[in-house]
Amino acid sequence: MWKHGDDDYRPTFSAARTWDQLRFKRTKVEWSRMVWFAQGVPRYFFITWLAVRNRLSTEDRMRDWGIMQGCELCGERDETRDHLFFACPYSYTIWEPLARQLVGRNINLDWHWTVNRLQQMGGKSLDYIFAKMMFQTIVYHIWRERNARRRQQNWTSIDQLRRRID
Ligand SMILES: [Zn+2]
Incomplete structure (x- = not known):
C-alpha cells in the first residue's frame, strides 16, 4: 500500500x-510569481531568486571573509543588494527610463518598493509580464556587468548595456 x-x-x-x-x-512566498513565470528566462530566474533572498555575493555579505570592495559600477564604498538595485547611479540610469513605461511614473530606487510594486501589479496582463521580464533582464545584466568588472574584464557603458537589455 x-x-x-x-x-x-x-x-x-x-x-x-x-x-x-x-x-x-x-x-508560499509572496514573490514566487514575480520570480518564476512561464514566459521568463531560466538563467534570469536564478539570479533574481538569489537577489530576492539577498543571497548574491555582494560586498556586505563577503566582508566576513575579509573581502572589502566597493561598488564596481559607481565607486560607492558599500556594495549591497539594495545599492545595486537600484540606488546605484549606474543601475538607476538603466532602470529608470525602462521601468517608468511599465511600472509607473512614481518609480523609486528602493529595492523593497520595487519588489512590492511588481507583486502588486499581479494578474496576467501583458504589462505585468513585460515588467517582470524587464526587471529580471536588468537585474541579470547589472549583476553580470558587476562580475565582469570585478574580474577586470571589459567594461560596458550604460548606453551599451541599455542596448543589450533592449
Ligand atoms: Zn554603485
Whole structure:
C-alpha cells in the first residue's frame, strides 16, 4: 500500500503524492510569481531568486571573509543588494527610463518598493509580464556587468548595456 496522505493508503503509486509526503512544506512566498513565470528566462530566474533572498555575493555579505570592495559600477564604498538595485547611479540610469513605461511614473530606487510594486501589479496582463521580464533582464545584466568588472574584464557603458537589455 502507498501512502497518499494522512491515514490515506492506496494500492496505486503516485509520484506527486509521494513527493508531497517526503518534502518539507513551507508557506508560499509572496514573490514566487514575480520570480518564476512561464514566459521568463531560466538563467534570469536564478539570479533574481538569489537577489530576492539577498543571497548574491555582494560586498556586505563577503566582508566576513575579509573581502572589502566597493561598488564596481559607481565607486560607492558599500556594495549591497539594495545599492545595486537600484540606488546605484549606474543601475538607476538603466532602470529608470525602462521601468517608468511599465511600472509607473512614481518609480523609486528602493529595492523593497520595487519588489512590492511588481507583486502588486499581479494578474496576467501583458504589462505585468513585460515588467517582470524587464526587471529580471536588468537585474541579470547589472549583476553580470558587476562580475565582469570585478574580474577586470571589459567594461560596458550604460548606453551599451541599455542596448543589450533592449
Ligand atoms: Zn554603485
